[in-house]
Amino acid sequence: MASSSTRQWVYVAAIVGGLGLGAWALATFSPIPEGAEVGQRAPDFRAMSLTTGDSVSFREAYKGSVTLVNIWATWCVPCRAEMPAMEELYSKLKDRGFRIAAVSIDEGNVDDVRAFARDLGLTFDILHDKSGEIEKIYQTTGVPESFLVDREGTIIRKQIGEHPWNSPANHLIVEELLGKSDGQ
Numbered sequence: 802m803a804s805s806s807t808r809q810w811v812y813v814a815a816i817v818g819g820l821g822l823g824a825w826a827l828a829t830f831s832p833i834p835e836g837a838e839v840g841q842r843a844p845d846f847r848a849m850s851l852t853t854g855d856s857v858s859f860r861e862a863y864k865g866s867v868t869l870v871n872i873w874a875t876w877c878v879p880c881r882a883e884m885p886a887m888e889e890l891y892s893k894l895k896d897r898g899f900r901i902a903a904v905s906i907d908e909g910n911v912d913d914v915r916a917f918a919r920d921l922g923l924t925f926d927i928l929h930d931k932s933g934e935i936e937k938i939y940q941t942t943g944v945p946e947s948f949l950v951d952r953e954g955t956i957i958r959k960q961i962g963e964h965p966w967n968s969p970a971n972h973l974i975v976e977e978l979l980g981k982s983d984g985q
Contacts, residue, residue, distance in 0.1 A: 836939070836940045837938075837939040837940060837948055837956055837959065838956065838959065839956050839957065839958060839959055840955065840956065841955070841956055842954050842955055842956075843859070843860075843870065843948060843950045843954050843955070843956050844859075844938045844939060845858055845859050845860040845938075846858075846859050846904075846930070846934065846935045846938050846939075847859075847930075847934075848902075848904050848928035848929060848930040848935065849911070849928060849929045849930070849931075850862075850926065850927075850928055851911065851914060851915055851918065851927045851928065851929060852926070852927075857928065859902060860954065862902075863900055863902060863950070864954070865898075865952050866898050866899070866900045866952060867898060867899050867900070867949075867950070867951055867952055867975060867978045867979050868899075868900045868901065868902055868949075868950045869887065869890075869891075869899075869900070869901045869902070869947055869948070869949050869950075869966070869975075870902050870904065870939075870947065870948040870949075870950060871887065871901060871902070871903045871904065871945060871946075871947045872904050872906060872935055872936065872939065872941055872944055872945065872946045872947070873903060873904070873905060873906070873944050873945045874905060874906050874907050874944050875905065875907050875909075875913050875914060875917040876907070877944045877945060879944075879945055879962060879963035880944055880945045880963075881917075881921070882963050883945060883963045883964055883965075883966065884903075884921050884923060885921065885967075886964075886965050886966040886967040886968075887901055887903070887923075887925065887966045887967075888921070888922065888923055888924065888925065889966075889967040890966045890967045890971060890972060890975065891924065891925045892924070893967075893972065894972075894975055894976065894979065895925075897976075897979045898952075898979055899975055899979060900925065900926065901925035901926060902925075902926050902928055903923070903925060903926065903927050903928065904928045904929070904930050904935050905917075905927065905928065905929045905930070906930055906931075906933045906935065906936060906944065907929070907931070908931055908933070911929050911931075914927065914929050915927075942961060943961070943962075945962065945963060945964075946959075946960070946961050946962075947959070947960040947964060947966075948960075949974070949975070949978075951978050952978070957974070957978065958974070
C-alpha cells in the first residue's frame with residue numbers, strides 16, 4: 802500500500818505534467834500574433850466606416866493604395882493636434898492614390914466621433930472600432946499610433962505619438978511610395 806506521501810508526489814507529478822502538456826499545446830497550436838512592424842505585411846482588421854455605416858476590411862478596402870493607418874481617440878489631445886497635418890498631406894496627395902484610414906477606438910457614441918471629424922474638417926476615411934480590436938491586432942501602446950503602408954501592403958513606417966505628417970520629409974516619403982507603381 803502506497804503511503805500518503807507517495808500519493809501526494811504522484812498528484813504533484815500529474816499536475817506538473819498536465820501544465821507542461823498544456824504549455825506545449827499552447828506554444829505549438831496557438832496562432833502567432835501578427836503585430837505590426839516595419840517590413841511586415843500590415844495586419845487586416847475590420848472597422849465601421851462612418852461614411853457608409855458598413856464594416857470594412859482594411860486589406861479589401863485599401864488594396865493597392867498607399868495608406869496611412871492612424872489609430873486614435875476623440876479624447877486624445879495629441880490625436881487632435883496631428884489631424885490637421887494629416888488632412889493637409891491627404892489633400893495634397895489623394896488624387897495620386899494616397900489614403901488615410903483613421904480608426905477611432907472610442908468606446909462611446911459614434912456621433913462623438915462624427916462630430917470630432919466634422920469639427921476638424923476631416924475629409925479622409927474615418928473608421929470606428931468600438932471594440933478596440935485593432936489595438937490588439939496592431940499591438941499598439943497608446944494613441945495616436947500610425948502605420949504607413951505601401952501599395953503592396955507592407956508597413957514602411959511606424960510612428961508612435963503625435964507626428965507632423967505634412968512635413969516636407971513625410972510628403973517626400975509618400976510621394977516616393979506613390980511614384981513606385983506609377984512607373985517612376
